Amino acid sequence: MPSKRVIDWAVYAAFVIIIMTAPLVMEPFWLNRVAKYLVYGMLGIAVALSWGYAGILNLGQGLFFGAGAYMLAMSLKLASTTSLQQGSDRPVPDFMLWNAEPGSPTELCCINKASFLWLPFQSQWFGVAMGLILPVAIATILGMIVFRKRISGVFVSIITLAVVLLVRLVVIDSQPVTNGFNGLTDLGWFKVGGLEFDPFVVETYYLVAVSLSLVLVGARLLIFTRAGLILQAVRDDQNRARYLGFNVPAYQTFFFAVSAAIAGFAGMLYVVVSEFASPTFMDLTFSITMVVWAAVGGRSSILGACIGAIIINVLSATVSETEGFAEAWKAIIGLIFVLVVLYLPRGIAGLAHDFVDRIVTRRSAPSSHPLRVSDPSSQLAE
């Protein structure tokens, strides 16, 4: 009899095989799009980890996504040909030149007051490192404050929501360093050794697909550890966990930071695939959309949330481009969401789990069934 765990891993393996072989059957036009959806799938994983497993509904996941995106985008901006024009051999982002005050030196160090922040980003790997470090640092500080103070439930959601909006405002307001509303565009390509990741080639798709597979399996393994189990215990009853001797805020902060790292990683991949970073990443609607993906896919399933994100995006792309639905597609997506919340509170993954349960218990029914029946009476007899 295959145990549930074996079936689980088989489903994961099937998912990985599907995304790995997809380019063989996919039109090149879809390659770049699907790569984006896979990035969204990674965001689904981040949301499931913090919402489903840690019980922290983060309505500001876009903050970590945006932080990761901007960090790599700064490096890629400096690597872009637009930063090397104007006759200089040292890169200066074009928007800084356009907005420079007359007479200011056209050097990255001092073209405006804060431009020196860009200096280390001349190294692409500095940008990559910061794309993980910054989200983790923000999450750790935020988590230490919020969870130490034993803030929980909806209040955490409100705080994260406020923080993402605040950062979005700051980014928009810091036009000289961030290019404000316009975001960072005209980026160079991400390079590893001699390999250039043109967003429209199959290598870029595989960069995303392999990253997603690794994150997927990594997150799954993480929740299989004892720490993952204790985290779920904390989610169910913080107080009980505390009186068993666990340092509850440490667990919450750790997994909040892991979720932030995944979102930051997704942000970087998104920049590679879409060649821009913009303050819209930190829009409220985007963060809430991620939560919807996870809810539809199943927030207490890492893979479910990931698939939820991919399915909804493929669906909305298809529906919105189908004639006749062009106007109504948002209503259709909204309807799907409402139906799922009403009838499938554990999402698509919950449905799949019930199905697997039924198969597994039917096969082992002869041994377990009689025990269950005698259950209540044996207790009373004692």
Add this chain to the structure above:
Amino acid sequence: MGRTALTLDGLSVDFEGFRAVNQVTMTIDDGELRVLLGANGAGKTTLMDLISGKTKSTSGRVFLHDTDITNWEEHKIARAGVGRKFQIPSIFKELTVRRNLEVASCRNPGVFANLRFGFSAEAERNVDEVLELIGLTEQANQVAAYLSHGQTQWLELGLLITQNPKIILLDEPTAGMTQAETHKTSLIVNNLKGRHTIVVVEHDMAFVREIAERITVLHLGQVIAEGNVEQIETDPKVREAYLGSKGIS
């Protein structure tokens, strides 16, 4: 009698002028089972809150053996060896019964120390034994949310047994139980006698008679009597506190 497991020394807490616990001094020996008795508002649960760190005391000290644990953080007190069962049963309801106990069996509290898979064979054996003791072996793979009220209480007791603290604080372990369930609970608690030092808050006198050795009676935040069951039942001060000075006429 062995050495002292728990010492309360002039423990008091003030809630904005209201002294819920007032100058409570008592010692509980190693392996002893002590029952705390008292009318509503006598300060029994508050006393447990003070010992386990949920409420910070305004004066007085708490010693666990020779360690001063007064006003430590809850999880540190728990790690020092104080386990607590709550009045409202609290368990990890989305995990299976076995998983609940596995959580309690983690000896190292740190996040990074627990980034590993599985539990030692010894821990698993221990979990099996506890399942047997609390009578939930058949429910081991059931999600805890589907347990009956009595089973939930036993599971929480099981969590404490697995945690294996020196001192177990039980806040009304038989609240809301049927007679049969109450009896089973007394069997579990009696089984723990000697291995752990146990402090029980309880109203149910039938249950108290089944388990009690020594009883401490609290009234308005103060200790008014201490002794065995007969002594307490005949103590005039206890009668006065429970029934009023004129008694029932």
